[in-house]
Amino acid sequence: KRVAVLISGGGSNMLALLRDMVGDHPGRAVFVGSNDPTAPGLQRAAELGVAVAAVDHRPFGRDRAAFEAAMLAPILASEPDILCLAGFMRVLTPEFVRRFEGRMLNIHPSLLPKYPGLHTHARALAAGDTEAGCTVHEVTAELDAGPILGQARVPVLPGDTEAALAERVLRQEHRLYPAVLRRYAQGDRSRLDL
Numbered sequence: 001k002r003v004a005v006l007i008s009g010g011g012s013n014m015l016a017l018l019r020d021m022v023g024d025h026p027g028r029a030v031f032v033g034s035n036d037p038t039a040p041g042l043q044r045a046a047e048l049g050v051a052v053a054a055v056d057h058r059p060f061g062r063d064r065a066a067f068e069a070a071m072l073a074p075i076l077a078s079e080p081d082i083l084c085l086a087g088f089m090r091v092l093t094p095e096f097v098r099r100f101e102g103r104m105l106n107i108h109p110s111l112l113p114k115y116p117g118l119h120t121h122a123r124a125l126a127a128g129d130t131e132a133g134c135t136v137h138e139v140t141a142e143l144d145a146g147p148i149l150g151q152a153r154v155p156v157l158p159g160d161t162e163a164a165l166a167e168r169v170l171r172q173e174h175r176l177y178p179a180v181l182r183r184y185a186q187g188d189r190s191r192l193d194l
């Protein structure tokens, strides 16, 4: 399966996916795109020989559809079977999502359905949660609400700062996302709990 990945920043999840898609893996990375031309992940993907493209979302202002039309061009040119959002920080319109419904994944740094949206670690700490984690789900028009394909849990430790919890969760993201994509690329939609 041809896999395209969208990022907005460092791309550590994207790297974890690319590093896993080797050998007999059913997926092959064919494209990495970003809404930020300065995203460090673009350089790291290019160094791994993957086609990359950036479309700066800022000139499009509030015209979300126009940005997406520009971003869609290089994505479609790579003819992906699966689209993975990995630290991609733009909300996508239902029209864009519909194009990839049933073959688009996202990783979210909380145990959905808890804490959709932003600042997930701060919210877990503020709530006094003793457990946190991350979720890989299929992307649907409703933000952070598609069918869950996998979750990984971590303890919240006494005195945890947001940064400490974020780092502990991010390490699990790098385990969970590749494991889910490997199954998903083989047509296995069963839920994986790490």
Ligand code: GRF
Pocket (backbone or CB within 6 Å): 007, 008, 009, 010, 011, 012, 013, 014, 086, 087, 088, 107, 108, 109, 170, 173
């Ligand atoms: C991280 O906060 C991660 O939890 C979330 O997106 C952010 C950046 O991830 N998925 P990455 O390093 O760009 O993959």
